[in-house]
Amino acid sequence: MDSKQTLDRGHTLESDQQQLGQQISQHFSTGQLIRRRRGQNTGLHYVFCGGRMVVGPDWLVMLVAIALVAAPTGVWLGFIAPDEGRDISWAIVAVIAATFVITVSCLLTTSFMDPGFIPRQHVGEVGAEEVDAGMKSAKMKYEVHGQTVYTKYCPTCRLMRPPRVSHCKKCNNCCRRQDHHCPYVGQCIGERNHRFYLAFLFFVTVHCCLVFAFAVERLGYIANTEHISWAAAIRHEPAAICIMSYTFVAFWFIAGLLIFHCVLISINSTSRDFFLRNHPWRSLPETPWSIGCLGNWYQVMLAGRPPRLVKLTRAPHTRDTRQPHMPTMLTSDIPVPSLHTIQR
Numbered sequence: 001m002d003s004k005q006t007l008d009r010g011h012t013l014e015s016d017q018q019q020l021g022q023q024i025s026q027h028f029s030t031g032q033l034i035r036r037r038r039g040q041n042t043g044l045h046y047v048f049c050g051g052r053m054v055v056g057p058d059w060l061v062m063l064v065a066i067a068l069v070a071a072p073t074g075v076w077l078g079f080i081a082p083d084e085g086r087d088i089s090w091a092i093v094a095v096i097a098a099t100f101v102i103t104v105s106c107l108l109t110t111s112f113m114d115p116g117f118i119p120r121q122h123v124g125e126v127g128a129e130e131v132d133a134g135m136k137s138a139k140m141k142y143e144v145h146g147q148t149v150y151t152k153y154c155p156t157c158r159l160m161r162p163p164r165v166s167h168c169k170k171c172n173n174c175c176r177r178q179d180h181h182c183p184y185v186g187q188c189i190g191e192r193n194h195r196f197y198l199a200f201l202f203f204v205t206v207h208c209c210l211v212f213a214f215a216v217e218r219l220g221y222i223a224n225t226e227h228i229s230w231a232a233a234i235r236h237e238p239a240a241i242c243i244m245s246y247t248f249v250a251f252w253f254i255a256g257l258l259i260f261h262c263v264l265i266s267i268n269s270t271s272r273d274f275f276l277r278n279h280p281w282r283s284l285p286e287t288p289w290s291i292g293c294l295g296n297w298y299q300v301m302l303a304g305r306p307p308r309l310v311k312l313t314r315a316p317h318t319r320d321t322r323q324p325h326m327p328t329m330l331t332s333d334i335p336v337p338s339l340h341t342i343q344r
Helices: 003-029 059-087 090-112 128-132 194-225 230-236 238-266 271-275 293-301
Strands: 046-048 053-055 139-144 147-154 165-168 173-176 180-182 187-189
Touching: 053 090, 059 090, 059 194, 059 238, 090 187, 090 194, 194 230, 194 238, 194 293, 230 238, 238 271, 238 293
Parallel strands: none
Antiparallel strands: 046 053, 139 147, 165 173, 180 187
16 A cells, blocks of 8 residues: 555544444444454453453463472472571462462463454444455654654454554454464563563562572581481482472573563563564664663553453343443553554
């Protein structure tokens, strides 16, 4: 499509958005039941509790990830914790157990939270038929802090993607500010659950270091109190060396992910942006979305969590007169004064 058509598409986007919001508002105000079937008119994720719990298609892998975290913890608690608590302090056992609980809690929160999926348009809804028929441009042009950003039409979700929205092939849905699809948590990492994913990486790294450190400390305690060599201490407590080997290997992978994502957050980028070699800002120190290092961290970790765009499931014969939050064509992570031009 030529540039003129792209610009024309920008002028019509706001009106399309308003009409789409009115259609969905009408669904809510009239109490009409919105039926969505997994894999047909919505993505491949599972929705429970009226959309409050969203489980990705890789939920079995998520259980494996929990088992990988629980394995060294279980060995430490089963074979080392009783002697450690009796000889040193039960506070050490409490710290190991607490970090494990926090780690699993962050993992489950990340896995069960809607990452920022955008509701699909269906046949007959605003803009979908016209773009499919070639009457409107399949691209849209934005000016973001002096740089040009293009977005594309998603033929699966039948909507014009806002900036920083990508379609996940695993979940088969468009996700706001998608970082990547993480198979270990079985869910997309997006605008709503990114902070919990980073918290999971942080606490699993801390937990890994603590388990490793107290396994080493146990061997040292045995060697000093019984006046034997470290090799003899290892033979006396073989579970300790197994835990040390496991956590030593796991640490480098987990810590590498944590550092990588900390760098991306500092420049307000995503994994998807980083690995797309044709991205215009990949070689720059900061992305067009950056508002400074502290501002970027506040935006991801402390700013209010964006609400779900639309309630995916509802009980029949209920009436909800509330107006849904409908910035479907925008991302809530940056202030946007207009739909066509984004400036500082």
